[in-house]
Amino acid sequence: EDQVTQSPEALRLQEGESSSLNCSYTVSGLRGLFWYRQDPGKGPEFLFTLYSAGEEKEKERLKATLTKKESFLHITAPKPEDSATYLCAVQASFADSWGKLQFGAGTQVVVTP
């Protein structure tokens, strides 16, 4: 069965203190791996899609990388506005599944000034 595990569960950072979030996955054929950011009471906000091992994507202070078994979300010099829960999700590769995402439990990030 497809499984997504995120670590750590929670992360408290000082402003400017870089860190990384981990997402390890097992899936019967990976179509895509997604990172989302979610603020309390709101829907997840799309950040990145990664499709193949070795792929990297960047957006402002965030950089996502992918290997065959895990993905990392690196937060460089975070600011308080980066505080959120970061969710990882995988999409399996069989033909009719691209509307179905399997989510991890998320990493709650708090950045203090």
Added chain:
Amino acid sequence: KAGVTQTPRYLIKTRGQQVTLSCSPISGHRSVSWYQQTPGQGLQFLFEYFSETQRNKGNFPGRFSGRQFSNSRSEMNVSTLELGDSALYLCASSHKTNEAFFGQGTRLTVV
């Protein structure tokens, strides 16, 4: 371009009642998926509709159902509500293999 719109944003229902939630996808997106989010279970897939057909279904009881209309708008229905159905219900729309975009969700409270 307008995002995914979910209505209503908040609902309070009594045990045993039924509820219908609505989702309008991004224009041009034909796939609509529904998720339930709770503090204990996280985000769990309910079902996916594509071109008015249910294409995938998660592990939820038959009290949870949905449908999609010809304009790709979707509704989900929960019958005989239980306290444990209290959750944030999220709808996401996507186009083929592209990323899924989520609405703001409907917060359902069952009392």
